[in-house]
Amino acid sequence: MSRKVFDLYRREWILRRSIEWRPPYNEAEQFEHDVDGGRGAAIFILSSLLLMWIVFFFWLPQNAHFPWFFWLIIIVIIGFFPVRWVLRRQWKVVAETVGAYDQPAERWQGLVRGWTRSNDEMKIIKRQLETQGTPGHTDSPLQPMN
Structure with a gap:
């Protein structure tokens, strides 16, 4: 998502956000990742779960009927x-x-956790640029990169 904003001094800024596919190294959250099995373990678990569902549906009797809320529960769980x-x-x-x-040209960049928080941060940065001429503020995750 990208949007153009003009700051207090009429400079054109481009605000954009994109999802981070690889999590950065974070010392505070390292305990969650030290027992991570990696992609191999995730693929194994998901494929075994898929195999379980396939076997479950093939072993059903032909006249078995499932109510609509059963399918709704399965969709919510999945x-x-x-x-x-x-x-x-x-x-x-x-x-x-x-x-x-x-x-000079400027580039500010930062990481925000969560889709809604990143959307809120984009609005805050837009307002900061229009009122103060800089994207950074006191609690901002943005840091100057140049």
Whole structure:
């Protein structure tokens, strides 16, 4: 997602955010990752779960009937973790300008956890640029990169 914003000094800034596919190294959260089995373990668990569901449906009697809420529960269970993953994933927020003849180019970048928080941070940065001329503020995750 990208949007153009003009700051207090009429410079054009480009605000964008993108999902981070690889989590950065974070010392505070290292305890969660020291027992991580990696992709191999995740693929094994998901494939065994899929195999279990296939065997379950092939061994059903032909006249077995499942109510509609059973299918709804299955969809909610299957969809919970991907939706949670997208909503809790880290997003990279970038604010950059090419500069002008009297002002240098700037690039600010930071990581924000969660889709809604990254959306809120984009709104805060837009408001900061329009009122103060800089994307950084006191509690901002953005840091100057140049």
